Amino acid sequence: MKEVIKDAKTHMDKAVEVFKDELKTLRTGRANLGILDHIRVDYYGTPTPLNELATLSIPEPTLILIQPWDPSVLSAIVHAIQKSNLGLNPVDDGKVIRLPVPPPTQERRKELVKLAHEYAERARLAVRNVRRDANEAIKKLEKDKKISEDDMRRGMDEVQKLTDEHIEAINKILEAKEKEILEV
The missing domain is CATH 1.10.132.20 (Ribosome-recycling factor)
Known part of the structure; x- marks a missing residue:
């Protein structure tokens, strides 16, 4: 028993x-890396967790910075974030992706x-x-x-x-x- x-x-x-x-995974208005946990990026045909492809950081309370180790995957990361239905707009500058987190x-x-x-x-x-x-x-x-x-x-x-x-x-x-x- x-x-x-x-x-x-x-x-x-x-x-x-x-x-x-x-x-x-719920977005509250403050940057939180947990909201990206479920995002999978198509990396050479394999759905790969975002945190395995890039360094994720929070330089400001309302900004997430995504720095991929392989720059060729930038557009795939942007696409994955856009189709994730988080309501966030990634900004790709060619080296890093800035993900502003506006208050809901x-x-x-x-x-x-x-x-x-x-x-x-x-x-x-x-x-x-x-x-x-x-x-x-x-x-x-x-x-x-x-x-x-x-x-x-x-x-x-x-x-x-x-x-x-x-x-x-x-x-x-x-x-x-x-x-x-x-x-x-």
Whole structure:
């Protein structure tokens, strides 16, 4: 039973981490390299992560600087950023790409908050699915007479406690991100 609970905790932790990673892709008005994490550049026919093709830096709070190691890939990077639907306009000067990060409009901020809520709901659902699977595994142990009914109840209570903790963590992270997005 301890193995089932440990496994459930690991999976719930993973759901929270995935949620944090998804939130990094939301643009808040401050330059953040996380918004470029999901961008893949067609590099000699292979979709390659942007951070493997260039040095990424933030020289100013509202500017991302992309310095490719191979200058021939500049146009491919610009194209990948434009089709990524980030709403950013890369400026290519032949050596580096400047990516100004303008503050989002109030309407865009509301869309971002809505998207953050969707990500949070997916994370909560993942945690609940882990709870369901763990509870089924614990019930099966009791059915197979490997644990007593009292142990089953204790185990299910522990799984519920883990679930509550992880959902609370997701809610706190969402609240902080929402505040960050809505700051003007």
